[in-house]
Amino acid sequence: MHTTLHDRFAAQAARTPDATALTFEGRSLTYAGLNARANALAHRLIAEGVGPETLVALLVNRGFEMVIGILGILKAGGAYVPLDPAYPTERLAFQLADCEAPVLVTQPGIALPETTATVIAITDEQAENPEPRAQAENLAYVIYTSGSTGQPKGCLVEHRNVLPLFDNPHFAATERDVWTLFHSYAFDFSVWEIWGALLHGGRLVIPTDAERRAADAFHALLRREGVTVLNQSPTAFSQLLVADERAPKLESLRTIILAAEKLEVASLKPWFARYGDQSPALWNLYGITETTVFVSYRRIRAADTSSTASPIGGAFPGWSMHVVEGELWVGGVGVTRGYLKRPELTAERFVTHHGERVYKSGDLVTVLPDGELDYIGRADLQVKLRGHRIELGEIEAALVQFPGVRGSAVALHDERLVGYTLGHAPEPSALASFLRERLPVYMVPTVFVHLESFPMTVNGKLDRRALPAPQTSLPPASRPAGETPLEKILALWQRVIGTSETLTGDDVFFDIGGHSLLLPMVRDGIKELFQVELSLVELFEYPSAKALAQRIQNSSPIHGGGGGTSQNSQIRDRAARQREAIARLRRH
Known part of the structure; x- marks a missing residue:
């Protein structure tokens, strides 16, 4: 049995050496070619002293080098620390200093943060497989997540945390599947995308930054490449929905996975109206970096869109879920080591519950009458307005039920609730009346802003901080004749x-x-x-x-x-x- 990601990939490459592994900007790389180029990088890293538990920073642009770099570092026995060039320089410098990686893998043309690490550039060289150097319990990667203190924190993930993800029979991938690497490789959704394709002989299509940012261009790529497995955040998918309404159908898709954010199920009505709910199968997956990408899964049907609940289903095989005073705690094989150089925070968030090591997610859930879990949202997405504690997600769930609204967001600006909509531009008065029938008055936004697209982070999530502030300058009072x-x-x-x-x-x-x-x-x-x-x-x-x-x-x-x-x-x-x-x- 293969106990590491790279060993399992090497076995797949031996079975299908001539199959296409990667596609980017019209170019392709076979499994044999990808394996050989990663081997060459691995041998150079080994010569620099990289081995099990060695952290190796990776700073590359979108393209083949992302996957070559990851595989090469793993094959050397090390753990990769992905640094996305799209991130601010200050954040990259912090992560590089914090992880203290002795080696930085990059490519020509990238501006590097100041570092004392040995810098190695990826080349076109090829080589044979190195001897296996890592075990299941060794680190595979360190991905940084946002920190409540303002500084990101590195999460330590082992090979044995990752491999069980691909044992779920509901998501059995095949050599005929075509995936996209839509997300940043510094976001753990990419772990699912990369290995979901490459551990099963599938083809991984890497969209350009321009294709990721423009829903119409991404929709065209999905059709052109015959993508069968699509992974999106609900925010990104809401924008793809708008593009889909004015484009030919996506005939090749068989599976859609929505994750990384709360899913407002009502927003899927237009999708089900066009495609039905049999094929492609649409799934809502809940997950956390600290418990290795995903925790639970739930098939979404057209009938679900009449509810405001956001069901997250049952746990992946090997994972467990516990509701403790409204907060979701997660246990099982995906629970990671904790945080890099943060023992106090690790001890605070990773605790023992009924004899099992679990992670306190900070996510709020309720138990539905049928026993399913309804995802409410982050505890830190609650706001207090004039004495009322308000869950923004509840307002967003009501907004997307308005006919024609394809996506929604709500934010607090200057002590006013502001509702943002995507898709059809409804009259603000109609929206307000609609919401008053469903929510307490204090939860109804006083301002509505229609957007052509939602701002997204490099991880594909809704960037709430980038939502535009509503117009604050009010027109001067006027007194035209005849006003009462x-x-x-x-x-x-x-x-x-x-x-x-x-x-x-x-x-x-x-x-x-x-x-x-x-x-x-x-x-x-x-x-x-x-x-x-x-x-x-x-x-x-x-x-x-x-x-x-x-x-x-x-x-x-x-x-x-x-x-x-x-x-x-x-x-x-x-x-x-x-x-x-x-x-x-x-x-x-």
């Missing part, structure tokens, strides 16, 4: 809250996204528009637009001087009203 006080109030509220939604006299300020921090702006706007000065307490007393307009109509404009008795009476009245309104203030 009610119309002026509604226009003022729209400007203050930052919404283009159509409002009515029955709308309540606090039900359409208004809150106490915005009341001074309303008060000042009323003073400017009507020369009427109201207190903040009065704005609580007259929360509907109709009531507030009536209050203003019954008020006298501001006048200077005198009126001491009248002023004292007004003060007493306001004090009484303030005592009555204080309860309302606390509720909001």
Whole structure:
């Protein structure tokens, strides 16, 4: 039995030496050619002292060199540390210094961070297989994940963590399959893509950066190359859905795997309407780097799209799942060593649960009535807005149920919930009304932004930090002739809250996204528009637009001087009203 990734690949290369292993920009490399070029790199690394447990940094562009570099490092017995040139220079420098790799494998033309490592460039040389040098318990790779402290942390993954991934009978790959290496090789989704193809004699197509970034170009590549197994994040797939609507069908696909983010199942309605749910088979996979790529799997059917749940199914063979106070803990063969040079964090996140070593994922789940797990989202994707704890994923799940919306995202900007949509551009007022029927008022975004595409990280996930901020500059108040006080109030509220939604006299300020921090702006706007000065307490007393307009109509404009008795009476009245309104203030 082959106990390492590279030994199992070498056996496959011996069985199908002339089969195409890699395709990139119209060029191909056979299994024999890939094996021989990786061997040549391995021999050079061995000469530099690389062996089991040696970390070797890999910094290359997209192309054959990614896979040659990975295989060569593994064949030398080492563990690869992927550094994506698309990452900021500061992050690359940190990772290179943190891992303390004695050797850096690269290619000509790449700007290198400052390093004391020995630099080796990949060449076209070929060689025979080196003697086996690593065992199942040795490291295969170290992939860096985002850290809560702001610095990424390296996750230590062994060969024996990875190989069981490919024992799941539901994903039995064959020599006839064509995969894509869509994701960055510094993201562990790539581990599934690379070895899913190469351990089974399949062909791995490497898209260019331009093809990865443009959904139309990627769709054309899938058709041209006859791709059969497609792996995507839900964000990337939502953009592919839009491209698919204006292109010929993807006839060659037999399996689609969506992973790396929460799947809003309702967003798949257009896909199932065009392709059905028999073939290609569509799967939702849940996974974590710390437990080796994937943990669970769930076949998604058309009937699932009527639910807001995001089912993640059952565990892969050899993995286990435990729900502890709403958090998912994962055990089994995929649980990795922990973090590089972070013993305290490793001890905090990797714990013993009922005698089993498990990883505390930080992901929130609930148990559905049928016993399945519903993925809620990251605990750190919860936001608190005016005293309410809000799960952004719940709003996103409701948004994609609106007809024509192909993808959704929600973010908090300046104490306002902003909803982002992909696909059809619905009227904001229609979206808001739709959401009010499904969510508490405090969870309905006050601003909606339609995008042609979502910003993505180099890993293919939604880049929430790159979502554009909504327009913050509001048009100046205007007073065209013929406007009623009610119309002026509604226009003022729209400007203050930052919404283009159509409002009515029955709308309540606090039900359409208004809150106490915005009341001074309303008060000042009323003073400017009507020369009427109201207190903040009065704005609580007259929360509907109709009531507030009536209050203003019954008020006298501001006048200077005198009126001491009248002023004292007004003060007493306001004090009484303030005592009555204080309860309302606390509720909001």
